[in-house]
Amino acid sequence: MKEYLQKIAAGPRLSKDLTEGEAEDALLMILDDQVSKVRAGVFLIAARMKLETVPENIGYWRALQNRISPVKVDINRLLQIADPFDGFQRIPYFGFYAVPVIARLGLPVYGHSALPLPPKFGITFEQILQNHYEVGEGKQRLALLEKYQFGYLNTAVTLPQLEALRSLRIEIVKRPMLATLEKILLPVQARQNILATTYFHRGYEVALTEIGKLSPFDKVIIGNGMEGTTLFGVHKETKVFVQNGTDEAEQINLSLKTLYTEKTAQRITEAHEELKSIEPSLEILAKMGENALKTGQGPASLQIASQAGTLAHLCGLFSTAQEGLEQAFTVLESGTAYDSLMNWIEDAKD
Numbered sequence: 001m002k003e004y005l006q007k008i009a010a011g012p013r014l015s016k017d018l019t020e021g022e023a024e025d026a027l028l029m030i031l032d033d034q035v036s037k038v039r040a041g042v043f044l045i046a047a048r049m050k051l052e053t054v055p056e057n058i059g060y061w062r063a064l065q066n067r068i069s070p071v072k073v074d075i076n077r078l079l080q081i082a083d084p085f086d087g088f089q090r091i092p093y094f095g096f097y098a099v100p101v102i103a104r105l106g107l108p109v110y111g112h113s114a115l116p117l118p119p120k121f122g123i124t125f126e127q128i129l130q131n132h133y134e135v136g137e138g139k140q141r142l143a144l145l146e147k148y149q150f151g152y153l154n155t156a157v158t159l160p161q162l163e164a165l166r167s168l169r170i171e172i173v174k175r176p177m178l179a180t181l182e183k184i185l186l187p188v189q190a191r192q193n194i195l196a197t198t199y200f201h202r203g204y205e206v207a208l209t210e211i212g213k214l215s216p217f218d219k220v221i222i223g224n225g226m227e228g229t230t231l232f233g234v235h236k237e238t239k240v241f242v243q244n245g246t247d248e249a250e251q252i253n254l255s256l257k258t259l260y261t262e263k264t265a266q267r268i269t270e271a272h273e274e275l276k277s278i279e280p281s282l283e284i285l286a287k288m289g290e291n292a293l294k295t296g297q298g299p300a301s302l303q304i305a306s307q308a309g310t311l312a313h314l315c316g317l318f319s320t321a322q323e324g325l326e327q328a329f330t331v332l333e334s335g336t337a338y339d340s341l342m343n344w345i346e347d348a349k350d
Contacts, residue, residue, distance in 0.1 A: 002039075004022060004025075008050050009050075017055070018056050019059070020056070023047075023052075024059035024066075027059070030165070032161065033161075033164070041172055048176050052177050054207050056177075057180070057207040058211055064159065064178075064185055065186065070189040071142055071187065072188075072190075073146050075108045076190065076192060077191070077194065078108045078109070078194065079108065079196060079311065080110055080186070080195050080196070080217075082185075083111070083183075083197075083230055084120075084183070084228045085117045085155075086117045086120040087127065088120075088227045088228075089227075092278050092280045092288065094303050094304050096111065096125045096128050096285070097292060097304050099151075100148075100337040100338075101305070102311060103150035103337075104331040105308060105317060105328060106312075106317060108190070112185070113126045114126050115130065117170075118169055118170050118173055118175070122280075123281075123282065123285065125152050129152055129345075132282040132285075135348045136348075136349070137156050140348060142188065148347075155182065159185065180204055180208070181211075184197055184212070192219075193216060193219075194218065194220075195215075195221065196314070198229060199223075200228040205222055209249040213246045218244070219242070219315070220242075220243040221243075223238050224239060230311065236255070238255070239251060239252075240253075256268055259321040260321060260322050268302050268303075270299075271299035271302035272299075275303065289304070290338060292332060293337045295332070296329055296333035305329050305332060309322070309324025309326070310325075311324075312324040312328075
C-alpha cells in the first residue's frame with residue numbers, strides 16, 4: 001500500500017497510474033482491513049483526485065466483485081436496478097415502486113442499494129424499506145426473490161466489506177471510486193442477467209461499459225437519467241449506452257419525443273412539472289407511490305409507468321417504450337402490483 005500511495009498521491013504532475021492488478025490488490029487490502037483507516041482513506045481520496053484510468057477502474061471493480069459470492073436463483077432472466085447509492089433529494093423519484101410493476105410486466109427484477117451514503121445522503125430504496133416500512137436487512141430477502149419475482153437487496157448483506165467502509169466514506173465527504181463501481185456488482189445470478197445503472201459525470205460511462213464487457217451481466221444498460229437515476233428521458237434527453245455481452249456499447253438518445261406519442265409525452269411533462277414543486281420525503285413518496293400502485297392515478301403513476309415501460313422496452317419485452325408504458329398502466333390500474341408489494345413487505349418482516 002505504501003508503494004501504491006507513492007505512485008498515485010504525488011500531485012497532479014508526478015502521480016503515476018496503477019496497473020489493473022495493482023488497483024485490485026490495493027482495494028482488496030482495504031476491503032479485507034489489512035491497512036490502517038488512515039491509509040485506506042488517503043488511498044480512496046488520492047485515487048479519485050488523480051482520476052482513475054479504465055484499467056484502474058477494472059481492477060477496483062474486480063476487487064469488489066471477487067468479494068461477492070453470487071447466489072444462484074431459478075429465474076430465466078433477471079434485471080438489477082442500481083441507482084446512485086447516495087440517493088436522490090431534488091424531485092420525488094418513484095423507482096422503488098416501479099420494481100413490482102416491472103415484475104408484473106413479466107421481467108423479474110430487484111433493486112440493489114444501501115442506506116444513504118455521502119455526499120448527498122438522499123433517499124434510497126433501502127432507506128424507504130428500513131425507515132418507512134420497517135423491514136430489516138435480513139437474508140430472507142434473497143429467498144423472496146424467487147417467490148415474488150422481485151425484491152430489494154442491500155450491500156450490508158451482499159457485500160459486508162463494502163458496508164464496513166461507511167464511516168470512512170462519511171469522513172472522506174466526497175465520492176470515491178466506490179460510488180461508481182458499487183452500481184455494477186452482481187450479487188444474484190440467474191440464467192440471464194441484465195443491469196440497468198447510471199453515470200452522472202461525463203466520461204464514467206466509458207469505464208462502466210468496459211467493465212460491462214468483463215462482468216457476469218449479459219446486458220448492461222447505462223444512462224444519465226433524472227438526478228442520476230434510471231428514469232431515462234423524462235427530465236431531458238438522456239444518453240443511454242446498451243452493452244450486449246462483449247460487443248461495443250450502442251448509444252441511444254432517449255427523450256419524450258422519441259419514446260412516446262405526443263399526447264403521452266405531454267402528460268408525462270405535466271406530471272413532472274407537478275412533481276418538481278414537491279419536497280421529497282419518505283412519507284410523501286409512500287403516499288404518492290402507493291396511491292399510484294393502487295389506482296394508476298396521479299403524477300407518480302406517470303413516472304412509474306414511464307420508467308417501468310422504458311426499462312422493459314430496453315430489456316426486449318416490448319418493441320416500443322409507448323407499448324411498455326401502456327402495459328404498465330394496465331398493471332397499475334389493476335392494483336396487483338400494490339398487493340404484491342404489501343405482501344412482500346409482510347414476508348420480509350418475518
